[in-house]
Amino acid sequence: MDRGLSLHSNHSDLGCREYSKHTRLSQGCESGHGRGGRSVTPSRNEHTIAVSCEVRGRGYWSGRDVRVVMHPAPVGTGIQLVRSDLPSKPMCQASVEKRNDANLRTILHDGDARFEMIEHLMAALVGLEIDNCLVEIDAEELPGLDGSAAAFVAALRTAGLIIQSQPKRRLTLRERIYVESPAGWIEATPAEDGHTSYEYRLSFDGPSPIFDQTFTLRMTPERFIRDVAPARTFVTEAQAQSLRKQGVASHVTNQDLLVIGEHGPIENTLRFRDECARHKVLDLIGDLALANVELVGNFVSYRGGHNLNGRMAQRLAELAASQIPLTHISQSHRNVA
Numbered sequence: 001m002d003r004g005l006s007l008h009s010n011h012s013d014l015g016c017r018e019y020s021k022h023t024r025l026s027q028g029c030e031s032g033h034g035r036g037g038r039s040v041t042p043s044r045n046e047h048t049i050a051v052s053c054e055v056r057g058r059g060y061w062s063g064r065d066v067r068v069v070m071h072p073a074p075v076g077t078g079i080q081l082v083r084s085d086l087p088s089k090p091m092c093q094a095s096v097e098k099r100n101d102a103n104l105r106t107i108l109h110d111g112d113a114r115f116e117m118i119e120h121l122m123a124a125l126v127g128l129e130i131d132n133c134l135v136e137i138d139a140e141e142l143p144g145l146d147g148s149a150a151a152f153v154a155a156l157r158t159a160g161l162i163i164q165s166q167p168k169r170r171l172t173l174r175e176r177i178y179v180e181s182p183a184g185w186i187e188a189t190p191a192e193d194g195h196t197s198y199e200y201r202l203s204f205d206g207p208s209p210i211f212d213q214t215f216t217l218r219m220t221p222e223r224f225i226r227d228v229a230p231a232r233t234f235v236t237e238a239q240a241q242s243l244r245k246q247g248v249a250s251h252v253t254n255q256d257l258l259v260i261g262e263h264g265p266i267e268n269t270l271r272f273r274d275e276c277a278r279h280k281v282l283d284l285i286g287d288l289a290l291a292n293v294e295l296v297g298n299f300v301s302y303r304g305g306h307n308l309n310g311r312m313a314q315r316l317a318e319l320a321a322s323q324i325p326l327t328h329i330s331q332s333h334r335n336v337a
């Protein structure tokens with residue numbers, strides 16, 4: 001592993017406030033001008049986790065028990081997913097080129113290395129600014145857990161963060177990018193204050209048990225942990241019935257995600273009044289993570305889903321590839337060990 005500054009040990013169980021302190025410390029180490037600054041997002045170096053950690057659960061679609069083990073990885077690794085249950089241990093880089101379209105989830109695929117529903121894991125990694133990680137998964141489908149990214153976030157926070165020796169590639173948007181479908185659109189625009197935000201505007205055609213709602217996240221690890229990571233996957237009661245009729249996800253109960261009926265969640269309670277829009281922000285963050293670059297811009301999705309997220313991630317990856325990786329990182333940051 002790279003030399004790096006270990007900010008805390010694996011037995012730490014950091015609270016949100018402590019995580020906040022730790023993040024500011026890491027930015028201060030690198031740039032010296034990030035403390036409390038609200039107008040400019042400081043450049044930073046790549047991060048990995050200090051020690052390995054794991055999450056266990058059951059796949060929503062497959063019903064299979066699955067173990068996800070996350071390991072530290074050297075600079076420049078990115079997020080690599082390994083099928084630890086297969087003899088050849090095939091690997092897939094988590095990038096938009098490996099992305100496949102699927103109903104209600106995001107799939108990555110490279111030869112025998114196929115992974116389903118990777119978006120909540122990806123959101124947890126990018127939300128905590130973990131850039132390099134080797135993730136061993138002993139099944140095709142990642143665990144559904146409670147429908148949110150909370151368990152991934154909890155495990156990664158316990159593992160701790162290491163600052164590495166290479167600047168993180170950053171894409172600062174200078175122009176508008178827009179993708180649309182018959183159902184909705186996603187717009188990416190420059191962030192005038194240099195601070196990234198994600199917004200989701202949720203609205204259904206015709207009568208729906210889910211009311212129209214909008215949620216905006218001004219992105220920091222602390223706000224991601226508090227406001228977005230616990231927001232759960234949702235389906236309407238009609239969608240749940242349709243899936244069960246198809247014999248899909250028959251083991252999934254009303255406590256394993258939000259099933260929204262006429263009078264609200266069935267046999268469950270909302271964590272936030274606008275939990276559905278917040279979950280869509282979680283999916284957006286996880287899917288855009290496949291662009292493999294730190295994003296500085298404002299991202300607004302009107303009724304977008306995984307397909308539109310993937311198309312936006314593709315555009316962002318192409319834009320990043322057309323730019324010199326270190327364009328937006330000052331010389332002084334390159335010598336941090």
Ligand SMILES: [Zn+2]
Pocket residue numbers: 119120233279282283
């Ligand atoms: Zn989701």
